[in-house]
Amino acid sequence: MKFPKRGVNELSILSELRSKYCLDAKHDLGEVLGSMTTKPLDVAIRAFEIFWRSNLNDPYTFPGSSIIEREVIEALADLYECNDCSGLITTGGSESNLTALYIIRELGFSTVGVPKSAHFSVFKACKLLKLNIYELDLDKDFRVSIGSVKEALDKGVRAFIFTAGTTELGLIDPIDKLGRVINEYSGLIHVDAAYAGFVIPFLKELGLKVPKVSFSNPAVRSLCVDGHKMGLTPIPNSALILRPPELIKYVEFPARYMPLNIQRGLLGTRTAGSAAALYAVIKYLGIEGFTEVVKYVMGLLKYLIKRLREEDFSVPVEPDVPIVCIEVKDPDKYLKELAKRRLFVYKCSLIKGVRVVIMPHLSRYDLDRFIEALKNVRREVG
Amino acid sequence: MKFPKRGVNELSILSELRSKYCLDAKHDLGEVLGSMTTKPLDVAIRAFEIFWRSNLNDPYTFPGSSIIEREVIEALADLYECNDCSGLITTGGSESNLTALYIIRELGFSTVGVPKSAHFSVFKACKLLKLNIYELDLDKDFRVSIGSVKEALDKGVRAFIFTAGTTELGLIDPIDKLGRVINEYSGLIHVDAAYAGFVIPFLKELGLKVPKVSFSNPAVRSLCVDGHKMGLTPIPNSALILRPPELIKYVEFPARYMPLNIQRGLLGTRTAGSAAALYAVIKYLGIEGFTEVVKYVMGLLKYLIKRLREEDFSVPVEPDVPIVCIEVKDPDKYLKELAKRRLFVYKCSLIKGVRVVIMPHLSRYDLDRFIEALKNVRREVG
Structure with missing residues (x-):
């Protein structure tokens, strides 16, 4: 854009920004599965x-x-x-x-x-x-x-x-x-x-x-x-x-x-x-609160790996912390297809695959939705 | 502090943080005269x-x-x-x-x-x-x-x-x-x-x-x-x-x-x-709004230099932008004495002196208060 000559009012600026924000993946909606960012505590x-x-x-x-x-x-x-x-x-x-x-x-x-x-x-x-x-x-x-x-x-x-x-x-x-x-x-x-x-x-x-x-x-x-x-x-x-x-x-x-x-x-x-x-x-949080958070994400990790294997996806590495690499033939194709469904993952390169980081904004529901999408993508692209 | 075992409630944390924030200089109160930080627009x-x-x-x-x-x-x-x-x-x-x-x-x-x-x-x-x-x-x-x-x-x-x-x-x-x-x-x-x-x-x-x-x-x-x-x-x-x-x-x-x-x-x-x-x-803001902001700080700049000279302070450099170096013998002493009065300035070193950056949170009232303090410090430390 050009540097504007005259200012415009606050509400129209914020409403414009909100419409741009709609394009970004939302943590709250379970769309962010790759970025290590999350929803901060209040x-x-x-x-x-x-x-x-x-x-x-x-x-x-x-x-x-x-x-x-x-x-x-x-x-x-x-x-x-x-x-x-x-x-x-x-x-x-x-x-x-x-x-x-x-x-x-x-x-x-x-x-x-x-x-x-x-x-x-x-x-x-x-x-x-x-x-x-x-x-x-x-x-x-x-x-x-x-x-x-x-x-x-x-x-x-x-x-x-x-x-x-x-x-x-x-x-x-x-x-x-x-x-x-x-x-x-x-x-x-x-x-x-x-x-x-x-x-x-x-x-x-x-x-x-x-x-x-x-x-x-x-x-x-x-x-x-x-x-x-x-x-x-x-x-x-x-x-x-x-x-x-x-x-x-x-x-x-x-x-x-x-x-x-x-x-x-x-x-x-x-x-x-x-x-x-x-x-x-x-x-x-203190030690107790952090332990609860970690218990939560480690529980989701276990759940995700179990469900992925049930669906015959290859998870070749047992991670120490909640990051999962799912082996696939063409990770870029998967990323593209998942993004169309507003599910944003990253890649692994040491093993060719797509990668999920389990952050505290995710839930079992989000992971189920992700697995369903992954199955659909596999059907389409192999 | 030790990493706490148990968490405490939100309100007590925020109230503790607010009491620590009391120690910090406040832009709103005209206390920040050296740092280039200011109050952001809403x-x-x-x-x-x-x-x-x-x-x-x-x-x-x-x-x-x-x-x-x-x-x-x-x-x-x-x-x-x-x-x-x-x-x-x-x-x-x-x-x-x-x-x-x-x-x-x-x-x-x-x-x-x-x-x-x-x-x-x-x-x-x-x-x-x-x-x-x-x-x-x-x-x-x-x-x-x-x-x-x-x-x-x-x-x-x-x-x-x-x-x-x-x-x-x-x-x-x-x-x-x-x-x-x-x-x-x-x-x-x-x-x-x-x-x-x-x-x-x-x-x-x-x-x-x-x-x-x-x-x-x-x-x-x-x-x-x-x-x-x-x-x-x-x-x-x-x-x-x-x-x-x-x-x-x-x-x-x-x-x-x-x-x-x-x-x-x-x-x-x-x-x-x-x-x-x-x-x-x-x-x-656009160009018009920024021009208003700049007009305001440049006006304060002119005012501050004029008032300082009226009070026989040496301002040896005519600045292009709103930063003023006031020549004094012992800048560190001035900083200390001004800080006691909750006025926080910086130093200049190319010319030995104390230095004020005029940011949009300041007003003529703040500058008058600063000049009065400066006069008092001069009386005390020379």
């Missing part, structure tokens, strides 16, 4: 609105916001068994991974060991930062290969990124085992738990056996987890936890005009609404 | 809320959001006289500058000419990207020195960043003149108009003489402007405009699991609320 939205205009980049002018951020980081450090960590709220997993990798580079590492299954934001960040990537192979179960990590260590690689909840297959790399090996070589690990960081700690509450993901592992130096995924906050929201706390100094930059003479983080102005929203969710 | 908040959960990173699942983003970029390209541009909405000026500099690096430039007065995000981005900085001197009027740019060109520098509204002194670099020189050398310019991008185009409507900032200058290849500053939207919000449109390809990254196989931008998930909010403000 308490998170209310909290966000209180701090909307405060800038986390300026703790001098907005000290209340800064306290909230610190408390959130403390709570997450506690959840991940770190008693001496620092951290900051970022806009999302991509920024958190970029920040962690920047710190790794500034610590003097020039090469990072990255599993083939890592999120693309890791590959992108390495390109940005001119970090060399040592690509790590996967085992037959699609988790990073311990042998491959040992080879990397032999070749001098000392910094690694592992994933707790891989984007495509919902798997947790064997971080605990790897940490012990890497620690012997005085190496370090950044854990990308963007999706499953608010799932994994609560799985053990459900009595499920999962590989341990925490700072109890001495090689783990940073970990990120997204609020706007399973943390049920509005976008933007991610937390990056750092150990030792002094690592934060690497992302403190001189800013002569600012009251504290420094500025923290790779970006600038950040809404304090993000910190407030995550604070609210943590207080509102 | 229509922007309503628009944001409609698109809150849609992800601009996924135009397949959220096509309505994608249309809104495209329309905003088109409108801004139109405002800045570009008839063949592309662009994207980012989280703020820091990300926009980082993105522009990344594209510059990928185009093959290894050194960027940066004026001493550039925003620190530019220096930070160069460090991140391992770009060499050729620091450009300032003229006696604190704008980038044309002689220094010519010297840089002689030494082989071909990529430059200039500022339209410097953060410390509110000055516009002579981009038009510089563009002609740089164009002769087939160089390029990124314009950082983060703060004043929604001020400068409307100054000429007020009959004020300002240096031309637009894509009519053939050397200008990118320009960024922040919605969450003078664009009156909630945080996060910045627009990056690129010419030729194909430049956007440099920030399209492979993402095998996403429906379109690519992902755009240096970060990942982005709320479509940002695009919707900026769309709403552009439609709501």
Whole structure:
């Protein structure tokens, strides 16, 4: 559009925006099955609105916001068994991974060991930062290969990124085992738990056996987890936890005009609404509430896999967290046909298929509707 | 805090958050005089809320959001006289500058000419990207020195960043003149108009003489402007405009699991609320409305400078846009004393002083109150 000469009234603008919003997939209607976004909790939205205009980049002018951020980081450090960590709220997993990798580079590492299954934001960040990537192979179960990590260590690689909840297959790399090996070589690990960081700690509450993901592992130096995924906050929201706390100094930059003479983080102005929203969710749910959420999505996961197999769909991987890859011959055709029915999934590429992320806005009804659609598509395209 | 075991009720959380918010400076109360943040327009908040959960990173699942983003970029390209541009909405000026500099690096430039007065995000981005900085001197009027740019060109520098509204002194670099020189050398310019991008185009409507900032200058290849500053939207919000449109390809990254196989931008998930909010403000205000806003802040600027001089404060620079640097001996002392009175300003460093940014939430009453406080502080600390 042209930049308008004259303004128009608010209601006509909002009504126009609503009509455009009709085109977007709706979480509420069970249409969003691939994107890791969801419907935020009401308490998170209310909290966000209180701090909307405060800038986390300026703790001098907005000290209340800064306290909230610190408390959130403390709570997450506690959840991940770190008693001496620092951290900051970022806009999302991509920024958190970029920040962690920047710190790794500034610590003097020039090469990072990255599993083939890592999120693309890791590959992108390495390109940005001119970090060399040592690509790590996967085992037959699609988790990073311990042998491959040992080879990397032999070749001098000392910094690694592992994933707790891989984007495509919902798997947790064997971080605990790897940490012990890497620690012997005085190496370090950044854990990308963007999706499953608010799932994994609560799985053990459900009595499920999962590989341990925490700072109890001495090689783990940073970990990120997204609020706007399973943390049920509005976008933007991610937390990056750092150990030792002094690592934060690497992302403190001189800013002569600012009251504290420094500025923290790779970006600038950040809404304090993000910190407030995550604070609210943590207080509102607590361990018990999060466990309920995780129980719900894990229940749906089990249901979906069972129903898919009953209908003779191939689900070759048993995921650790609620992400399902359904093997199909031509994923792009499936995406197109499903989108026509207003069901929006993503793809898996390690195994050729379509992929569903089970977020808390979904229900058994939504999954049944999806399976029916999938059967129809199979009939049409094979 | 510890990660709580049990959740607590919504109202007690919100009431606790509100009490923390009391510590933050309030735009409404005229307390925020340094931060470039302001109170967003109501229509922007309503628009944001409609698109809150849609992800601009996924135009397949959220096509309505994608249309809104495209329309905003088109409108801004139109405002800045570009008839063949592309662009994207980012989280703020820091990300926009980082993105522009990344594209510059990928185009093959290894050194960027940066004026001493550039925003620190530019220096930070160069460090991140391992770009060499050729620091450009300032003229006696604190704008980038044309002689220094010519010297840089002689030494082989071909990529430059200039500022339209410097953060410390509110000055516009002579981009038009510089563009002609740089164009002769087939160089390029990124314009950082983060703060004043929604001020400068409307100054000429007020009959004020300002240096031309637009894509009519053939050397200008990118320009960024922040919605969450003078664009009156909630945080996060910045627009990056690129010419030729194909430049956007440099920030399209492979993402095998996403429906379109690519992902755009240096970060990942982005709320479509940002695009919707900026769309709403552009439609709501139009050129006429923005001109009124700019008339209002420029009026306050004139008033503040006049009143300061009447009270024998030194205002050594005549700003182009509403940022005032008041020379004082010990800026940190002033900041501290003013903060005690709940007046939060920033500093200038090129000239030692305290600095006020006039945003639309301020009034003559707020400025009078500020001047009275400033006089009291002067009496106390000299």
